[in-house]
Amino acid sequence: MRAPLPRPEDLPSRADYAEVPRTWRGDLVAGVTVGVVALPLALAFGVSAGVGAQAGLITAIIAGVCAAVFGGSNVQVSGPTGAMVVVLAPIVASSGVGTVALLSVLAGVVLFVLGASRVGRAVGFIPWPVIEGFTVGIGVIIFLQQVPSALSSPVAAGENALVAAVESVAGARWPAVGVSAAMVVFVAVVMVAVPRLHRALPAGLIAIIVVTAAVAAFDIATPVIGELPSSLPAPQLPEVVWADVPGLSGAVLAIAALAAIESLLSARVASTMPGPTGETTGPFNADRELVGQGVASVAAGLFGGMPATGAIARTAVNVRSGGRTRMAAIVHSLVLVLVVYAASTVVGRIPLAALAGVLMVTAARMISPSLVRRILRSTRSDALTFAATAVITVSFDLIVAIEIGIACAALLTLRKFAGMGAVRRERLPGTPQAGDDQIALLRLDGLMFFGVADRIQQELTAVTGVTVIILRLSQVQYVDATGAQALAETVQALERHGVTVLLKGIRPEHLPVISRVGVLEHLRHERHLFDTLPAALAHARDHIQRSAHENTTNGPQ
Structure with a gap:
């Protein structure tokens, strides 16, 4: 393996001193001043x-x-x-x-x-x-x-x-x-x-x-x-x-x-x-x-x-x-x-x-002072990050301050992103039909990542009293491995309790990680993956009707 070498733009050149004829007086005074200091x-x-x-x-x-x-x-x-x-x-x-x-x-x-x-x-x-x-x-x-x-x-x-x-x-x-x-x-x-x-x-x-x-x-x-x-x-x-x-x-x-x-x-x-x-x-x-x-x-x-x-x-x-x-x-x-x-x-x-x-x-x-006021008036998380970094720099150590400042900013940002992930139950489109009360249409929004995966999983598995759940995934902006794993576990848990899960609108960029983690393997049937909501809803209603017919046929004589 070749050792990394600097690029030409990372090395000294004549261009570094192109402004010297114009700035030499200020450079000379500044150099002397800095030297003494x-x-x-x-x-x-x-x-x-x-x-x-x-x-x-x-x-x-x-x-x-x-x-x-x-x-x-x-x-x-x-x-x-x-x-x-x-x-x-x-x-x-x-x-x-x-x-x-x-x-x-x-x-x-x-x-x-x-x-x-x-x-x-x-x-x-x-x-x-x-x-x-x-x-x-x-x-x-x-x-x-x-x-x-x-x-x-x-x-x-x-x-x-x-x-x-x-x-x-x-x-x-x-x-x-x-x-x-x-x-x-x-x-x-x-x-x-x-x-x-x-x-x-x-x-x-x-x-x-x-x-x-x-x-x-x-x-x-x-x-x-x-x-x-x-x-x-x-x-x-x-x-x-x-x-x-x-x-x-x-x-x-x-x-x-x-x-x-x-x-x-x-x-x-x-x-x-x-x-x-x-x-x-x-x-x-x-x-x-x-x-x-x-x-x-x-x-x-x-x-x-x-x-x-x-x-x-x-x-x-x-x-x-x-x-x-x-x-x-x-x-x-x-x-x-x-x-x-x-x-x-x-x-x-x-x-x-x-x-x-x-x-x-x-x-x-x-x-x-004006810059400090701007930061303190920006957002609560940014103001907290700014204040924590400044105080720790003075009280403890520069590197510790940078580390804690970045960690603080990262945690507050993750908290904000986690709030963007949500599960919303929607009304079924079109004219209500018999058996629609057995269908839940759930829309996942925002980010499906490690910071929000557990909460979304709990919200999904808490849905009761239904036979079919349609998960709309077209509004999900990002999926990481943890989010995909949480989705796989959710599908597996729902299917295990007799709830059929239909997935609608998986984005092409999310499909590889969702497939590799095993979400699709836990679906009851490989065809339970839909591109449009009408197709998913039609399948759900058909499933409800067939289940009702089977229960009537196989019921007590």
Whole structure:
């Protein structure tokens, strides 16, 4: 069997950069802005995962540029993320730091195969309320993650964002809180006010430069990024202990699943996110995105990094800052390289509170009150799905939220579909004749599937006081194996109790499954299958008359 290979449209081409001559200024500004914002996040995520700040920075650089070149989104920014930290931290604790690079490579191979196998478009099956609930939850998490830095009140790494925010507020101390909070407020004011003066100005970058300069000029004591690594390692194959590989399969699949879901959802959200001028970034190629994320994780592992995913926070900053092509994400990686080799000392002095202010504003902009109102006013099931996904995203875990959100949407949809399946008793057409009270005309409507099969079976077998039942099946829209089996059992039960069953109007597309399950075998006679209601009714009346005649002939002498 041939291994799946990417299609030409899933590979980089010159067309990816056709808009660069028009958008290069916005891409450059956005890339620089995202690079500055991504720096502390990359370092922090590396530390939180237990692999070290350098691994986080390496991942942001290597995975960032590889995903930008090979990925399916024009604006996606990839690197280490908080969701990946949640998965990696226990793995590092149990298996050691040395396994992370190998896990990154293996998970990257899985992602590449998934993309080449064309399964990326499966994200299109995720309901809109789940997507928006995930987006709102992510926005809240991003905001909450910045609360400790905004209050200069650090908490233990790896805690839930909501718990960490509450603990940081409870443990905040003055006057450090006042200084940090003032920086956050200043950054927020600048980011809101500057675009009103000129949309092209990099408001976040301006705010960070001003705050950093003020802190240096007045010698203000506040937490800063701190010391950074000064070089990147040479690529090398991770050490492989083949005996341990089978035991890592579960971790590899979990990492690959997380990377796929988070990256595709991030790319999908970004594709509809408006930039500074109000225009959206356009569609993305889901299969190519998985291929790109696979290449990115393999490359990051070869350089000693950690698995990467599309990062919604950095992607949102990119879009909001004016990024429109892949050049923005590439510039973001180049900025981080420049930081490593030339400006690590200067960048290390940026206050964490200033960066917290940038991300808080970005998170607030991710949540659209009008969109939330539209979902909550749509249908009860969609509103419930949206709320459940958002709450679980914030309270527990991103992947759990997606899983529960999809399950909630599926169950509510099944419940709705189940309500569409019904059994209705109809009056016999034409002039009433003797013996018509012994005939029941039942019409099955809607869907005959596993979610409604038991109820329909109970309703059909509950019909009493008749000798013949005509089942009209022309209004049945769908039949699955469970529905067909329920119909077969119903026919068998009725025939066993002396009730003759006639089937009318089986659709051609339903006949194969109904035949294979054995519905027709349980009919009293093979001719008890009719295309028209008059023919079925005539047969039923004839059957009643013959039965009455036989009873008269064979009655007591």
